[in-house]
Amino acid sequence: MTIILEYPHSIKRYIKFINHIDIECNCPFCGRPLWNHGKYNRTVHHKTKSYVIPIIRKRCPDCDKTFSLLPSFVRPWARFSNH
Numbered sequence: 001m002t003i004i005l006e007y008p009h010s011i012k013r014y015i016k017f018i019n020h021i022d023i024e025c026n027c028p029f030c031g032r033p034l035w036n037h038g039k040y041n042r043t044v045h046h047k048t049k050s051y052v053i054p055i056i057r058k059r060c061p062d063c064d065k066t067f068s069l070l071p072s073f074v075r076p077w078a079r080f081s082n083h
């Protein structure tokens with residue numbers, strides 16, 4: 001499942017931010033705080049450049065579901081950013 005992480009800043013700033021900050025969020029189903037569940041890299045295209053950005057993964061210990069925290073400039077149905 002995907003959770004949209006509202007992030008109004010630039011892609012470059014996101015890449016720095018995501019490596020230094022532990023994002024806390026709650027399960028959309030049961031409200032429990034989610035556990036860290038690693039991350040993966042994803043390529044996004046913005047104008048003429050491509051960026052590889054880390055996507056944080058979280059897991060709910062109660063629902064046993066895994067969530068991907070997708071920054072708001074990436075949309076699940078497109079590999080293109082929407083700036």
Ligand SMILES: [Zn+2]
Nearest residue numbers: 027030060063
């Ligand atoms: Zn849950």
